[in-house]
Amino acid sequence: MQEVITRAISTGVYVITVRTRDRINGMTAAWVMQLSFNPAMIAVSIAPARYTHDLIKESGYFCVNALPKGTEDVARHFGFKTGRKTDKFKGITYTNALNGSPVLDSAYIYLECKLAHVYEIGDHSLFLGSIVDIGELKKDAEPLIFRWESFFGKDKK
Numbered sequence: 001m002q003e004v005i006t007r008a009i010s011t012g013v014y015v016i017t018v019r020t021r022d023r024i025n026g027m028t029a030a031w032v033m034q035l036s037f038n039p040a041m042i043a044v045s046i047a048p049a050r051y052t053h054d055l056i057k058e059s060g061y062f063c064v065n066a067l068p069k070g071t072e073d074v075a076r077h078f079g080f081k082t083g084r085k086t087d088k089f090k091g092i093t094y095t096n097a098l099n100g101s102p103v104l105d106s107a108y109i110y111l112e113c114k115l116a117h118v119y120e121i122g123d124h125s126l127f128l129g130s131i132v133d134i135g136e137l138k139k140d141a142e143p144l145i146f147r148w149e150s151f152f153g154k155d156k157k
């Protein structure tokens, strides 16, 4: 079923990064959407089991790194292991957004957000953020479009 829903509602593929007082982490997410023009707000849906879930609550900021076409390897790197026990940033080049959230060199646009609300929605939490910093790293890049079967095979997550 999830594969069919994903074919109906297109998204890109993103790495959500976060910095707390003593560490940084990032996780891949496809469930990202726009919410409001003014103020500019977006939302990311994150399962409570993800380490990033708790780090964003601690930090109060998160950054949406939009991945361009051809960066499936980056999405797999941040999307199939947890940062609880490993440093996913080892060997990854990045800079920092205004409030310290990591910005991946491999992203084409980043949107750093100040956390505004968190709502529990089914088995995920919806993190709503106001965009406080934005940058375009690669002007001509096209987005990596999320296709369920490219990452999870048939009908599974």
Ligand SMILES: Cc1cc2nc3c(=O)[nH]c(=O)nc-3n(C[C@H](O)[C@H](O)[C@H](O)COP(=O)(O)O)c2cc1C
Residues within 6 Å of the ligand: 013, 025, 026, 027, 028, 029, 030, 031, 032, 045, 046, 047, 049, 050, 051, 052, 053, 075, 076, 078, 079, 080, 081, 082, 083, 084, 146, 151
């Ligand atoms: C293509 C792709 C899309 C994903 N989308 C989401 C998502 O929207 N929300 C979510 O909670 N997890 C999503 N995940 C799973 C997390 O990225 C994964 O569980 C990650 O290991 C969590 O890392 P963390 O524990 O360091 O936060 C996705 C994974 C992949 C590969």
